[in-house]
Amino acid sequence: MKAPSAARRAESSAMRGVAWSPGTCGELAQGHLDGVAVMVTCPIDVGSQAIVELSHGSGCVHGPGDAPKARRAVASTLDMLGRPELNARLQLQSALPRSKGMASSTADVAAAIAATAAALDSSLSPRRQADLALAIEPSDGVMLPGIALFNHLGGRIARTLGPPPPMRVLVLEFSDEVDTEAFNAGSRANGVYQDEGRFREALEIIAAGLANGDPRQIGEGATLSSQLNQCILPKPRLPHAMKLARDAGALGVNVAHSGTVIGLLFDADAERITWAAHSARQRLPEIVAIHDCRIIGGGAVVYRGRRRTVAPTA
Numbered sequence: 001m002k003a004p005s006a007a008r009r010a011e012s013s014a015m016r017g018v019a020w021s022p023g024t025c026g027e028l029a030q031g032h033l034d035g036v037a038v039m040v041t042c043p044i045d046v047g048s049q050a051i052v053e054l055s056h057g058s059g060c061v062h063g064p065g066d067a068p069k070a071r072r073a074v075a076s077t078l079d080m081l082g083r084p085e086l087n088a089r090l091q092l093q094s095a096l097p098r099s100k101g102m103a104s105s106t107a108d109v110a111a112a113i114a115a116t117a118a119a120l121d122s123s124l125s126p127r128r129q130a131d132l133a134l135a136i137e138p139s140d141g142v143m144l145p146g147i148a149l150f151n152h153l154g155g156r157i158a159r160t161l162g163p164p165p166p167m168r169v170l171v172l173e174f175s176d177e178v179d180t181e182a183f184n185a186g187s188r189a190n191g192v193y194q195d196e197g198r199f200r201e202a203l204e205i206i207a208a209g210l211a212n213g214d215p216r217q218i219g220e221g222a223t224l225s226s227q228l229n230q231c232i233l234p235k236p237r238l239p240h241a242m243k244l245a246r247d248a249g250a251l252g253v254n255v256a257h258s259g260t261v262i263g264l265l266f267d268a269d270a271e272r273i274t275w276a277a278h279s280a281r282q283r284l285p286e287i288v289a290i291h292d293c294r295i296i297g298g299g300a301v302v303y304r305g306r307r308r309t310v311a312p313t314a
Contacts, residue, residue, distance in 0.1 A: 015054035015086075017118030018303040021110035022047040022142050022296060023096040024103040025171045025263040026256030028206055028218065029225035031199030038157055040206055040225075041141045041148045042254060042263070044169065044293040048094040048104070050111035052119045054078075057087030064092055069136050070108040076132050077116040077124070088116065097289070100173055101259015103140040109133045110143045114300035126299065130155050146297040147210055149203075162210035164295045166268030167218070169254070170276055171291040172241060172284065176260040198228055219251025219265040226255040226262075233258060237284055244283055248276035268294070 022043040029040040052074060059078070063071040067090070074088045090112060096104035113132050117124050124132075126143045133139040134155045141150030147164050151157040202224040209217030223245075226238060235241075235255060241262045245253050249272050251265040264280075266273055277290050 015119045017052045017115040017120075018049065019111045019114035019118055020047055020049045020301045020303070021107040021114065022103075022298060023094075023107045024101075024140055024142060024256075025169045025291075025293060025295075026101045026254055026259055026261055027140075027225075028147065028222045028254050029199070029202050030229065030257035031202070031225065032196050033157070033200070033203075034196075036151055036156055037153050039141065039150055039152050039257070040161065040203065041144065041150060041298055042169070042222075043142050043147075043296050043298040044102075044171070044291075045296050046095050046102075046291065046293055047142075048092060048096060048107035048111045050108070050115040051091040052112065052115040053089045054083075054086045054116075054119045055089075057085070059084050059086065061088045061090065063088075063090030067092055067108055069105055070112040072136050073109040073112040073132060074116045076135065077113045078120075080124070080128070080132065081117065081120055081122055083120060088119075090115075097173055099259070101256020101261050102171070103142055105137065106133060106140040106142055109136060109139065110300050113143075114302055118302045118304065123302070127158060129300070130158055142298045143300060145299045147206075148298060161207050163297050164210065165213040165215050165218070167215045167251075167295040168266045168268055168270065168273060169293050169295055170250075170264040170266065170273055170280070171293055172237075172262045172264070172280055172287055173289040173291065174237070174260050174284075174286050175288050195228060199225065202228065215265070215267055216251050219253075222254035222263075222265060223252035225257070226253050229255060229257045235260070235262065237286070238262060240284060241280075244276060244280055248272045248279065250276065265295075 027039040028042045061071045096102045129143040141148045146160040202221045205221030254263045
């Protein structure tokens with residue numbers, strides 16, 4: 001066998017990509033616009049990191065056995081970029097709990113897509129990343145910059161509403177789990193929808209809050225959407241969480257509309273978050289974990305050498 005050329009050796013040594021994608025605390029809102037299912041994203045500073053190493057071979061993708069969707073995302077990205085013949089090795093690290101409504105699967109997939117593109121010294125727009133993710137499963141819109149309005153079932157609507165003002169969310173995690181993919185399929189089959197007029201009201205309040213940089217309006221709209229979702233996926237603990245939010249001086253609550261977590265929304269400099277976390281454990285003994293997170297803009301982060309760059313927004 002001939003020794004590899006200098007160009008091929010250089011390519012082999014460079015074919016490694018590292019990327020990170022945010023998870024979410026559910027959504028700020030979720031409902032239907034003219035019959036199209038949409039969500040308003042709630043990205044947080046906890047997520048998934050993917051490392052993808054490519055080598056010449058026969059198109060085999062190796063990775064964690066419990067992450068088949070992320071492995072498929074690597075293969076789909078290689079195919080889209082015209083390199084399906086490459087072998088890939090995927091590593092994942094995630095701090096997101098599974099099956100709770102924190103976009104753990106979407107974060108894995110989005111990070112895997114961005115890391116695969118980076119390994120080829122390429123990049124994909126958020127829209128193309130979303131298309132790849134949606135071909136695998138219904139997906140959160142975490143690959144879109146800022147806070148986004150996103151059709152999580154088919155991508156018919158995908159637009160950024162604006163950057164989030166400084167906010168924190170206290171994520172209350174319970175032991176209950178929801179299979180999001182099965183839930184979404186069931187909701188479509190059963191045709192159970194929220195009041196679209198009230199959902200539009202919640203959406204308009206959140207959009208105004210983003211435009212004005214007003215966290216209180218965002219909290220108001222998110223709380224309304226949380227209440228509307230009680231007819232779709234009831235959360236028995238929501239009234240208790242809403243009272244806790246009022247007592248703690250929070251801006252409101254948000255939920256995982258197809259999951260089980262509940263978020264208490266605060267200003268970034270809120271002094272009562274520690275009190276709220278302590279009180280939550282006393283008032284809601286079913287809590288298994290509490291996560292104090294910042295709400296951030298969406299979009300994968302690619303690590304190039306020592307530089308940290310955000311994936312393109314076009």
